[in-house]
Amino acid sequence: MDEFQEILEDFLVEAFEMIEQLDNDLIELENSPNDLDLLNRIFRVAHTIKGSSSFLNFDVLTHLTHHMEDVLNKARRGELSITPEIMDVVLESTDKMKALLEHIKETGSDEGAIDVAPTVKRLEAIFGGEEPAVEEGSQAAEPEPEAEEKELSEMSEEEVEAEIERLLAQRQEEDRKRREAKKAAEAAGTEVEQSEEKELSEMSEEEVEAEIERLLAQRQEEDRKRREAKKAKQEKEAAQTAAKEQKSGAPKPQKQQEPKPAPKERKTTVEQTIRVDVKRLDDLMNLIGELVLGKNRLLKIYDDVEERYEGEQFLEELNQVVSSVSLVTTDLQIAVMKTRMLPIGKVFNKFPRMVRDLSRELHKEIELVISGEETELDKSIVEEIGDPLVHIIRNSCDHGIELPEERVAKGKPAKGTVQLKAYNEGNHIIIEIVDDGKGLDPDMLKMKAVEKGLISEKEADQMSDKEAYMLIFKPGFSTAAQVTNVSGRGVGMDVVRSNIEKLNGIIEIDSEVGKGTTLKLKIPLTLAIIQSLLVSVQEEYYAIPLASVLETVRITPDEIQSVEGRSVLRLRDEVLSLVHLADLFDVERVFSMGEHAYVVIIGIAETKIGLIVDSLIGQEEVVIKSLGEYLKGIEGIAGATIRGDGRVTLIVDVGALMDMAKSVKSSMQNLEDNVQKGEKSSPEDYNILVVDDSKTDRSIMKRALEPLGVTITEATNGVEALNIMKDGSKSFDAALIDIEMPRMDGYTLASEIRKFNKFKMVPLIAVTSRTSRSDRMRGVEVGMTEYITKPYTPEYLMNVVARNINLNVPEYTS
Amino acid sequence: MNNQIEQVLKKQQEQQKSPSEGEIEQVVQLVGFMVGEEEFAVPILGIQEIIKPIEYTRTPKTPPYVLGVFNLRGSVLPLIDLRMKFGLSRSKENEDTRYMVIKHNDEVAGFVIDRLTQATRIKESAIDPAPETLDDEHNFIYGVGKQKDKLISILNVEALLKRDF
Numbered sequence A: 001m002d003e004f005q006e007i008l009e010d011f012l013v014e015a016f017e018m019i020e021q022l023d024n025d026l027i028e029l030e031n032s033p034n035d036l037d038l039l040n041r042i043f044r045v046a047h048t049i050k051g052s053s054s055f056l057n058f059d060v061l062t063h064l065t066h067h068m069e070d071v072l073n074k075a076r077r078g079e080l081s082i083t084p085e086i087m088d089v090v091l092e093s094t095d096k097m098k099a100l101l102e103h104i105k106e107t108g109s110d111e112g113a114i115d116v117a118p119t120v121k122r123l124e125a126i127f128g129g130e131e132p133a134v135e136e137g138s139q140a141a142e143p144e145p146e147a148e149e150k151e152l153s154e155m156s157e158e159e160v161e162a163e164i165e166r167l168l169a170q171r172q173e174e175d176r177k178r179r180e181a182k183k184a185a186e187a188a189g190t191e192v193e194q195s196e197e198k199e200l201s202e203m204s205e206e207e208v209e210a211e212i213e214r215l216l217a218q219r220q221e222e223d224r225k226r227r228e229a230k231k232a233k234q235e236k237e238a239a240q241t242a243a244k245e246q247k248s249g250a251p252k253p254q255k256q257q258e259p260k261p262a263p264k265e266r267k268t269t270v271e272q273t274i275r276v277d278v279k280r281l282d283d284l285m286n287l288i289g290e291l292v293l294g295k296n297r298l299l300k301i302y303d304d305v306e307e308r309y310e311g312e313q314f315l316e317e318l319n320q321v322v323s324s325v326s327l328v329t330t331d332l333q334i335a336v337m338k339t340r341m342l343p344i345g346k347v348f349n350k351f352p353r354m355v356r357d358l359s360r361e362l363h364k365e366i367e368l369v370i371s372g373e374e375t376e377l378d379k380s381i382v383e384e385i386g387d388p389l390v391h392i393i394r395n396s397c398d399h400g401i402e403l404p405e406e407r408v409a410k411g412k413p414a415k416g417t418v419q420l421k422a423y424n425e426g427n428h429i430i431i432e433i434v435d436d437g438k439g440l441d442p443d444m445l446k447m448k449a450v451e452k453g454l455i456s457e458k459e460a461d462q463m464s465d466k467e468a469y470m471l472i473f474k475p476g477f478s479t480a481a482q483v484t485n486v487s488g489r490g491v492g493m494d495v496v497r498s499n500i501e502k503l504n505g506i507i508e509i510d511s512e513v514g515k516g517t518t519l520k521l522k523i524p525l526t527l528a529i530i531q532s533l534l535v536s537v538q539e540e541y542y543a544i545p546l547a548s549v550l551e552t553v554r555i556t557p558d559e560i561q562s563v564e565g566r567s568v569l570r571l572r573d574e575v576l577s578l579v580h581l582a583d584l585f586d587v588e589r590v591f592s593m594g595e596h597a598y599v600v601i602i603g604i605a606e607t608k609i610g611l612i613v614d615s616l617i618g619q620e621e622v623v624i625k626s627l628g629e630y631l632k633g634i635e636g637i638a639g640a641t642i643r644g645d646g647r648v649t650l651i652v653d654v655g656a657l658m659d660m661a662k663s664v665k666s667s668m669q670n671l672e673d674n675v676q677k678g679e680k681s682s683p684e685d686y687n688i689l690v691v692d693d694s695k696t697d698r699s700i701m702k703r704a705l706e707p708l709g710v711t712i713t714e715a716t717n718g719v720e721a722l723n724i725m726k727d728g729s730k731s732f733d734a735a736l737i738d739i740e741m742p743r744m745d746g747y748t749l750a751s752e753i754r755k756f757n758k759f760k761m762v763p764l765i766a767v768t769s770r771t772s773r774s775d776r777m778r779g780v781e782v783g784m785t786e787y788i789t790k791p792y793t794p795e796y797l798m799n800v801v802a803r804n805i806n807l808n809v810p811e812y813t814s
Numbered sequence B: 001m002n003n004q005i006e007q008v009l010k011k012q013q014e015q016q017k018s019p020s021e022g023e024i025e026q027v028v029q030l031v032g033f034m035v036g037e038e039e040f041a042v043p044i045l046g047i048q049e050i051i052k053p054i055e056y057t058r059t060p061k062t063p064p065y066v067l068g069v070f071n072l073r074g075s076v077l078p079l080i081d082l083r084m085k086f087g088l089s090r091s092k093e094n095e096d097t098r099y100m101v102i103k104h105n106d107e108v109a110g111f112v113i114d115r116l117t118q119a120t121r122i123k124e125s126a127i128d129p130a131p132e133t134l135d136d137e138h139n140f141i142y143g144v145g146k147q148k149d150k151l152i153s154i155l156n157v158e159a160l161l162k163r164d165f
Helices: A002-031 A036-055 A059-076 A084-107 A117-127 A157-188 A205-240 A263-267 A278-308 A313-339 A351-362 A379-400 A404-409 A442-451 A457-462 A465-473 A493-502 A654-662 A668-677 A695-708 A718-727 A746-754 A773-782 A794-804 B002-024
Strands: A341-343 A366-371 A376-378 A416-425 A428-435 A506-512 A516-524 A529-537 A540-545 A549-555 A560-563 A566-571 A574-580 A597-604 A607-613 A615-623 A637-642 A648-652 A687-691 A711-715 A734-737 A764-768 A786-789 B027-035 B038-043 B047-051 B066-072 B075-081 B098-104 B107-113 B115-123 B127-129 B141-146 B151-155
Touching: A002 A036, A002 A084, A002 A351, A036 A059, A036 A157, A059 A084, A059 A117, A084 A117, A084 A351, A278 A313, A278 A529, A278 A615, A313 A341, A341 A379, A351 A366, A351 A379, A376 A379, A379 A416, A379 A428, A379 A493, A379 A516, A442 A457, A442 A465, A465 A493, A465 A506, A493 A506, A506 A597, A529 A597, A529 A607, A529 A648, A540 A615, A549 A566, A566 A607, A574 A597, A597 A615, A597 A654, A607 A654, A615 A637, A648 B066, A687 A695, A687 A718, A695 A711, A695 A794, A711 A718, A718 A734, A718 A746, A734 A746, A734 A794, A746 A764, A746 A773, A764 A794, A773 A786, A786 A794, B027 B098, B027 B107, B027 B151, B066 B107
Parallel strands: A366 A416, A540 A648, A574 A607, A687 A711, A687 A734, A734 A764, A764 A786, B038 B151, B075 B107
Antiparallel strands: A341 A376, A416 A428, A428 A516, A506 A516, A529 A540, A529 A615, A549 A597, A560 A566, A566 A574, A597 A607, A637 A648, B027 B038, B027 B115, B047 B098, B066 B075, B098 B107, B127 B141, B141 B151
């Protein structure tokens, strides 16, 4: 039973692969009906499926393919020319065949699901030399598979093979019956006579071959008899009707072929591929994801180590290991990604058929030109991309391409062309759908959108042409004056957009009235690992998918202008609306915008906005992790990733972000108010942190600062100081830090403090007896603002502190 | 010497016996903890692990009691402040604070609790269903366990892990 299951699976995979090709071949055939190669190829598909399905006892399928084979065989021999009407029937039977295969896939049997009788009747009618009737009923001939068996001598090599298989199957069936009979007989206790024929399964290879030979000889003998019978019958028929000569195939043999037993050759072909469960590949991909995280972490640690132990011998070795690990990881990642790649042709294959059907339905002449079908994409994306493409192509055919008369009147060829192109561009794949139809009229689109209340008139006025084209993706928008069967129900294009955005893809439209429309989809090669731009807002980090980042600019606050309460930025010749990421995500504002801010310009299709962030961290490859069921679908967040330092960073959903941006008002003004509130009125409002492990030193510093009248907080080591600062109950205006301390020294403390954005500007003053140049250098590196060496005069210390916190030194009036 | 060994063996036997006796009576093992001034408990089988506080990342656009997400050995899990979920002020982290990682089916999340108390065994017969009068907002309570000297609210793991925003 297991073996049967295996054979069945192989059969299904093979059959589906063949059918994909079949559809395309059939369309091509319609264009060049006399291409013998093509016909042979198509014929072989029908034949192979018939052969295997009869072996597997799928009677309905066999019945159907058998009749297809007959018609195709006739065409192949030039006795039948393929008209579009005949093609319709052939295509219909292909569809039935597909449906049957699907049914077999699901249930393991082909019975009961699909009624093939009408299709078979039509095929028979064609075979009988008639034009197919739209409604069946006239021709009611019983299918007679027996009579239609072809003679061995007329068969091609493949056919002979199939025939042998069939005979063997028959033989096995006989064996089985005999075995059962024997068993029954044995059970009844009667004497069993030794059967002369051995069972197939017991035979050696030579014996099997001999058996095949024997069966073939037997079959030839049968053929001979049948031929004679047919001849007699034909003579009778010929006398009756001279017109219907071509009735049930007594075709003239085209070429004689030697029947030879082929099965032995077949065994020699080596398996080049193995089939792997997709689940396993997914697991593998997840593991690679973990590895990439590990690699990122390693790189970060290496950077830290490099900084600390610069020039040391072991660094070189470590460097080698780290780079080789990171190289191998990257290669591994690419290799695994490749195993999941499928050619996009898998999706493209169904379109020729679709376009053909559409053009017949719409009474248009449309040619679909496909290129780049070998371009590869991740399996999960290939699965998702099909539906959007169907919608787009339907739209191009329905709304884009004009009727032939119209086209001729415009001086275009009557036949319209839709091009479907795929190619790689960096980490992305580009799919272009180009039609040479009537193009999009931006003014008409705007008018329509205003009419439907999708946009206001004012919005329409400000819209560029490209933005206007994007209107077709708005829900509820349909430009077709007439709702056809094909498209124009107002659903579809907005679904296309959301589907593409789900894949982190981007849509672009270009069009020229009268010339045609180009739709460009830009889709990442894989979903699991993406390139991202890391940005920070206050203390928080976010990853923006790099695919949606158009550019980044550094600005000063006064470059931000306000138009109707919204922040905008004039960038070259464009006015860009701005939104602060902190406003979108309600980030608590701890410190005000510095001298500079960065604007990340993100865009989907033609809409773009500027996202203000505090700083750009850099580009990083991140592994997308789901947030789980509990946090699924938070507005503006697409997922999370784990960074090199083990922290979680959220990945923004650019599409949602742009929607959110519309409803957010800038809070720049609020921020300024906050800053005002924090203004210091007297010296006591200034907080100074003194960090030193020696009580004496702390007292000296305290005494030195007394004249300033500032508030002083003490800490005895780095850890304590850091906790006091992080606690946030006091905000410090400066810190005096000793270098040599237990638990955490001053250098480490300073670098830890600098890790917090809100402490970036706090003056850190090192107070130490370490005086060497390298010590000073180290201090500057970790972010010390000033370096005071012990011993110092109290006035000096006071002046340095006062300067750093912008406080006037009180006049001595002693 | 022999005596000692005998005693040890005896002790072991007793220890082995007591849990098996308990199981006959359908005992639930609970882990007790404090949230604010009140003691709660969760069935031990609902707990994946209990960890010391680690760094988490705030998630925007979520209710305040969702503190954010944290990284537990490569998986990103939500972190929920039980104090805030129960309408108290936000927890202030201290030495006793723990993240309790609770799991039900495939749903996993971390919950901030103020302090662990003890693991207890309680007979199922000693658990009363949650009082009916409690409104919907408090349907996190699975039942009230009666102990010698106190009552303990047993939380419904499934309800805790259910997203309610």
